[in-house]
Amino acid sequence: MRTTTRSSSSLLQKSQNPKAIALCISLAYATFLLGCVQAIQPEVFFQLTPESLRNRALQTRIFETTNEKELLSASAAVLQDLGFQIEESEVEMGVLRATKERSAREFWQEFWQVAILIVSSAGLVAGANTIYLMPVDLHQQIGATLATRPLDGDDSRYSVRISFHRTLWKGDGQSGNLYIPPGASRMEMISDGKIYQQFFAKLSKGLFLEAHEI
Numbered sequence: 541m542r543t544t545t546r547s548s549s550s551l552l553q554k555s556q557n558p559k560a561i562a563l564c565i566s567l568a569y570a571t572f573l574l575g576c577v578q579a580i581q582p583e584v585f586f587q588l589t590p591e592s593l594r595n596r597a598l599q600t601r602i603f604e605t606t607n608e609k610e611l612l613s614a615s616a617a618v619l620q621d622l623g624f625q626i627e628e629s630e631v632e633m634g635v636l637r638a639t640k641e642r643s644a645r646e647f648w649q650e651f652w653q654v655a656i657l658i659v660s661s662a663g664l665v666a667g668a669n670t671i672y673l674m675p676v677d678l679h680q681q682i683g684a685t686l687a688t689r690p691l692d693g694d695d696s697r698y699s700v701r702i703s704f705h706r707t708l709w710k711g712d713g714q715s716g717n718l719y720i721p722p723g724a725s726r727m728e729m730i731s732d733g734k735i736y737q738q739f740f741a742k743l744s745k746g747l748f749l750e751a752h753e754i
Contacts (some may be wrong), residue, residue, distance in 0.1 A: 542639055543598075546576070548568050548703060548747075550619075556590050560641055572614045579671070591731075595703075595729070597737060598700075598731070598733050598736045599701050599702055599703050600699055600700065600701045601699070601740045601744075602691065602697055602698070602699050602700075603697070603698050603699075603700060603743075603744075603747060603749065604696065604697055604701075605694050605696070605697075605698055606695055608631075608634060608688055608690075608698060608704055610631070610747075610750060611688055611698055611700065611747070612631055612636060613635065613682075613683075613684075613690060614743055614747050614750060615636055615686055615700065615702075615743055616636055616638075617746055618739060618742045618743050618746055619636070619638045619684055619739075620638075620646065621742065622640075622738075622739070622742075623640045623681075623687065624638035624639060624640045624684055625638060625639060625640060634687055634688035634689055635685075635687050635688075636684075636685070637683070637684070637685040637686075638683070638686075639681055639682065639683045639684070640681070640682050641679070641680075641681055641682075642680050642682060643678070643679065643680070644677035644678055644679055644680035644708050644709070645677065645678060646676075646677065646746050649676040649677060650672075650676055652674060653673065653674045653676050656672055656673075656674050657671070657672065657673050657674070660672040662687070662742075667712070671714060672713075672714065672715050673713045673714040673715075673720075674713055675710040675711055675712060675713035675720055675722070676710060676711055677708045677709070677710055677711075678709060678710065678711045678722075679709045680706050680707065680708045680709070681706065681707045682704065682705075682706045682730070683704070683705050683706065683707070684702060684703070684704050685702065685703050685705075686700065686702040687701050687702075688700050689699075689700075699741075700743070702736070702739060703729065704729075704730040704735055705726055705727060705728065705729050705730055705734070706727070706728060706730060707726070707727045708725060708726055708727075708728070709722070709723060709724070709725045710722060710724045710725070723742040
């Protein structure tokens with residue numbers, strides 16, 4: 541039985557094949573996307589999952605108060621303190637909506653953009669038009685939606701539920717000769733518990749100060 545070995549030079553020559561380079565780029569980018577995105581089936585949105593129960597617990601607090609208007613006023617003040625602008629306030633319905641604009645640039649997205657661009661540019665040396673500039677997130681709008689309601693008809697206790705979400709916009713890119721224009725967007729919920737804890741801690745403090753006229 542004969543065993544054949546391949547020299548490092550032969551492997552290097554094969555790695556310079558334009559098709560092989562293009563395949564490596566595709567695999568690298570696909571791996572990156574799979575690491576960042578999980579496919580969600582439409583029917584999942586209608587299921588009460590442990591995660592949705594956890595999110596509800598994060599988003600909701602009970603407050604001992606008889607004045608819903610003061611509760612909404614204190615909530616609006618906290619949101620403004622966190623950099624939000626109040627876009628909509630429906631006192632009779634107990635609803636607030638606020639937004640703020642922020643940069644969405646992240647180190648790892650820009651790192652992968654440069655890394656994939658370098659790998660794809662190497663294909664040009666071998667005669668393959670495989671250059672790829674991955675679009676990255678540039679800008680985001682963070683939104684907050686808040687609703688208050690009395691608990692089971694008890695006007696002395698109100699629940700406050702707030703949800704934070706954001707819309708992200710990507711910059712431009714390139715795939716071979718195809719130009720990828722900027723402006724692609726996506727929306728996602730924010731489930732970082734620290735953000736909700738910070739909001740409710742400030743709201744509790746604000747209500748305490750208002751109640752004692754401090």
